[in-house]
Amino acid sequence: AQSVTQLDSQVPVFEEAPVELRCNYSSSVSVYLFWYVQYPNQGLQLLLKYLSGSTLVKGINGFEAEFNKSQTSFHLRKPSVHISDTAEYFCAVSADSGGYQKVTFGTGTKLQVIP
Amino acid sequence: DAGITQSPRHKVTETGTPVTLRCHQTENHRYMYWYRQDPGHGLRLIHYSYGVKDTDKGEVSDGYSVSRSKTEDFLLTLESATSSQTSVYFCAISESKDQPQHFGDGTRLSIL
Numbered sequence: 001a002q003s004v005t006q007l008d009s010q011v012p013v014f015e016e017a018p019v020e021l022r023c024n025y026s027s028s029v030s031v032y033l034f035w036y037v038q039y040p041n042q043g044l045q046l047l048l049k050y051l052s053g054s055t056l057v058k059g060i061n062g063f064e065a066e067f068n069k070s071q072t073s074f075h076l077r078k079p080s081v082h083i084s085d086t087a088e089y090f091c092a093v094s095a096d097s098g099g100y101q102k103v104t105f106g107t108g109t110k111l112q113v114i115p
Numbered sequence: 116d117a118g119i120t121q122s123p124r125h126k127v128t129e130t131g132t133p134v135t136l137r138c139h140q141t142e143n144h145r146y147m148y149w150y151r152q153d154p155g156h157g158l159r160l161i162h163y164s165y166g167v168k169d170t171d172k173g174e175v176s177d178g179y180s181v182s183r184s185k186t187e188d189f190l191l192t193l194e195s196a197t198s199s200q201t202s203v204y205f206c207a208i209s210e211s212k213d214q215p216q217h218f219g220d221g222t223r224l225s226i227l
Contacts, residue, residue, distance in 0.1 A: 043119075100212050
């Protein structure tokens with residue numbers, strides 16, 4: 001079984017300040033990790049992915065995340081946020097489940113950028 | 116953006132009626148998925164498909180059926196809609212099972 005925990009349901013941050021959105025996971029097998037962003041009335045858009053290799057992953061819109069296997073974490077960071085980053089962010093873990101890759105999503109973190 | 120179209124985008128219907136949602140892709144991807152999104156639950160997998168006529172259940176499949184007669188189309192049917200199925204439904208596709216999934220814009224379904 002696998003699970004994802006996003007500890008913060010809402011994160012307010014001032015424009016141009018740095019932000020970190022936290023994600024912890026548990027799994028008994030090797031996993032792939034993803035962050036998605038969802039804007040109102042839209043689907044989820046892939047921000048970045050960790051499949052293998054370097055533990056520091058860079059994504060779109062200036063976001064990056066670091067895979068920490070010992071702490072089973074995959075926190076998302078951005079050094080300076082913009083108003084346009086206001087959205088909901090979902091962490092997801094994917095593991096082989098026989099016929100398909102089972103993806104488990106966290107419950108989301110709403111990032112509110114304050115002008 | 117991945118070529119995924121969901122229809123309809125919004126639907127209101129009554130309890131007990133059948134409802135079919137359509138997902139159409141232009142990417143020729145093998146894998147297709149249906150999720151529902153509810154506050155506090157994130158996204159939960161309803162059914163998935165790993166090829167034409169090949170489908171299987173996800174974690175919340177009760178009350179739902181699917182069909183895939185062509186690579187590009189994946190249909191989700193609520194046989195007899197209930198108020199608990201009011202939700203936002205998302206279709207996703209992936210090229211292979213270890214590649215990221217890409218999502219459509221969703222269907223907002225209200226069952227009165």
